[in-house]
Amino acid sequence: MRADRVRSVLYLPASNARAVEKARTLDCDVAILDLEDAVAPEAKAEARATAAAAVQAGGFGPRLGVRINGLDTPWGLDDLAALKAAGAALIVAPKVETPETVHAITAWLPKGAALWAMIETPRALLTLTEIAEAGGALDGLMLGVNDLAKALGTGPSPDREPFKPWLALLVAAARTHNLLAIDGVYNHIDDTDGLAAEAAQGRLYGFDGKSLIHPSQIAPANAAFSPSEAEVEQARAVIAAFAAPEAEGLGAIRVNGAMVERLHLEQAQALLVRAG
Template structure:
C-alpha cells in the first residue's frame, strides 16, 4: 500500500525503549506507529533503545500498520547512528525532528539509503520553509510538532489553536501542493475525550490526514473522526451516480439533495469511497 493510499487516521507515538509498549502496539487498532528514539527516551537509554527497537521490528507482528522511526536530530550525539540504524530496521519511513530546511533532509537522505523520509514540522523556520521541505524528492510525509512550535513562538494554549493556525495552514498547503501525507499534532490531555474529539474534528475539517497520539486511549476517537461516516459514503455514492447519469444525458452538472454536483464534487466523492475501502482493507489484514 503506498503512502498516499495508506490510512493515517491514528498515528501513535511509542517509546522505543519500552519493550512492553512495543509489544502492546502490535495489538492496537492504529494506522501508523512512530517508534520514538527522541523525546520519549532518556539520554542514558538512547543507545539501548536503538537495539531494543531493532529487535522488535525484526520480530515483526505489526501487520499493516505503518512503521515510522523518529530519530534524534542529526546535530546530537545520537542522530547519525540512529539514522544509519533506522535504514536497516525494516521500517517504512524515518522521521527527522525539527526539519528547518531541505538541506536537513539532504543530510538524512545521505545516511538512509532509499528509505522514505518524513519531517517533523515544529519550528518557526520550518514553517517558513514548508513549501521547500514538502518539495524534497525523498519526502513522503509531514508531522506537526505543535508543542515545540508553540514553545518557540511563545504562544499560549487556546482550545481553538488560533496562535498556531498560520503554521498549520502553511504546512497543509505545502503538503497538498506536493502530494505528501500530513498529520496533525498531539492533544496533550489524554483523559479529555471531548477536547480530543473537538481538535480531531478541527484537524479533519482543515484537511489533515490524521492525528498523532500520545496514548492508546486516544485511538478510537481519532479513528472515528478521520473515517468517512456511513452518511459520507452514502452521499458520495449518490453524487457519483447522479453525475454519471447527468453526463450520459449530455448535462455538465447534477443535483443531489438540492445541491449542485460538479466534477470537483465527484472527485471528492471518489476520494471518500477510496479512503473507506483503504480502511476496510487495512482492517482486514
C-alpha cells in the same frame, strides 16, 4: 488527498519494551517507536537497539516507523545507521528546518523507505515550501505543536487560534507536493471530548490523520478521520447521479438539493476509497 490510512499515528517510547510489544496489537494506523523526546540520554543506545530489533522482527499490525534523534545531536547518525541496517521502512525526523536535512537523511535510508518531516520551529514555518519540495524520500509533513508553541511563545487556546495559519499552511504545502499531512498531538489524555473536537478540526483543515500519545486516543482519531455514514451516502449519491444517462456531457447537476460539479464527483470517489 491521498488514500493512505494514517488516521491515527501513535508515538510509543522505544525504551519501553512492553509498549513496543503492545504496539503489535493496537488498532492505530501507524505506530512510531520514539528515540527522541520520550527517551532519556542514558537510555538512547538501548532504545535504538530495541527499535532496530523490532523493525527486523516485524509482525506489527500497524505500519511501523521510528522517530530518530536530530542529526545535530550525538545520537542522530547512529540512529540512522542502525535503522538502515534493520531495513526500516518509515523514519520520522524531528525539527526539520531545511531541505538539506531531507537530503541528508534520504542518503541514509534503505531503498523505498519513507521520511516524514516534523515541522516544529519558527524557521521551519518560514522554509516550509522549500522543505515540502525537497523530494528524496520525503513522504509526509507532521506538525510538532508542543515545540512550536514553546518557540513561538503562544498561549493555550481551546480552538488553537494561534496555530490556525500554520495548520492551513502545512496542509497546503503537503497537497502541493502530494505529501501526507499529519496533525500534532493533543496533550490531555483523559479529555476524550477535547481530542475528538481537535481531531475534527484537523480533518476540517484537510489533515490526513493525527499524532497521538496514548492508546486511548486511537479510537476517537480513527472515528474523526473516517468518513461518516452520511458522507458515504452522499458520495454514493453523487457518483450514481453522474453515472445516470441524463448527466452525460453535463459539468454540473443537482443532487439532494445541492449543485455538484465534476470536482465533487472526484471528491466522492476519493472518499469511498478512504472509507474502504
